[in-house]
Amino acid sequence: MPLDESRAPDDPLRLFQRWYREAAKAGAPQPEAMTLATSGAAGPSARMVLFKGLEGGDFVFYTNYESRKGRDLATTNRAALVFYWSVTRHQVRVSGTVRKVSRAASLAYFHSRPRGAQLSALASRQSRVVASRSVLEGTVADLDRRYPDEVPLPADWGGYALRPRWIEFWENRADGAWRVERLSP
Ligand SMILES: Cc1cc2nc3c(=O)[nH]c(=O)nc-3n(C[C@H](O)[C@H](O)[C@H](O)COP(=O)(O)O)c2cc1C
Numbered sequence: 001m002p003l004d005e006s007r008a009p010d011d012p013l014r015l016f017q018r019w020y021r022e023a024a025k026a027g028a029p030q031p032e033a034m035t036l037a038t039s040g041a042a043g044p045s046a047r048m049v050l051f052k053g054l055e056g057g058d059f060v061f062y063t064n065y066e067s068r069k070g071r072d073l074a075t076t077n078r079a080a081l082v083f084y085w086s087v088t089r090h091q092v093r094v095s096g097t098v099r100k101v102s103r104a105a106s107l108a109y110f111h112s113r114p115r116g117a118q119l120s121a122l123a124s125r126q127s128r129v130v131a132s133r134s135v136l137e138g139t140v141a142d143l144d145r146r147y148p149d150e151v152p153l154p155a156d157w158g159g160y161a162l163r164p165r166w167i168e169f170w171e172n173r174a175d176g177a178w179r180v181e182r183l184s185p
Pocket residue numbers: 030033045046047048049050051061062063064067068069070126127
């Protein structure tokens with residue numbers, strides 16, 4: 001449904017949720033995939049991560065805290081997100097400040113993931129060069145034997161929550177593109 005600017009919900013997060021649901025319903029292949037841009041000592045960088053939901057109005061994603069993005073966020077806690085759903089031709093841009101989620105929340109999410117993903121997170125030193133694929137596979141196999149039951153939450157792995165300071169909604173329509181911008185108070 002095209003958006004009538006005058007009828008956009010007052011709460012931009014409601015509009016975000018509406019567009020997100022619409023994208024999923026319209027068959028967007030991975031509606032939760034979003035670009036995360038950070039900056040640090042080596043300059044700006046961007047990559048895809050998976051949106052894991054809104055928690056108290058914050059956009060949550062999970063990663064390795066020692067990865068490039070993790071090191072960037074330790075340097076400056078400001079970051080930006082971009083969602084683009086080509087099926088609905090909607091883009092949402094968000095920027096704000098980022099904090100780590102609680103260890104309890106990271107633990108709960110970590111253990112909700114498939115065992116293979118948990119072992120990979122434990123084995124991987126994200127963003128660092130690995131000698132070969134077989135070295136990484138060997139590490140995963142060792143950890144699999146070492147932790148036959150529960151895989152421990154890696155110290156350097158967990159969630160971040162981005163609190164939006166600015167959100168832009170962009171809609172591409174046959175009769176021209178327009179945008180709604182919202183600044184948080
Ligand atoms: C669709 C897609 C989803 C991804 N989701 C995540 C994610 O949720 N968390 C993550 O750490 N990396 C994810 N990645 C990998 C990142 O894009 C990136 O390669 C990795 O995190 C290392 O980034 P960095 O070196 O800039 O920290 C995803 C990649 C793609 C293509």
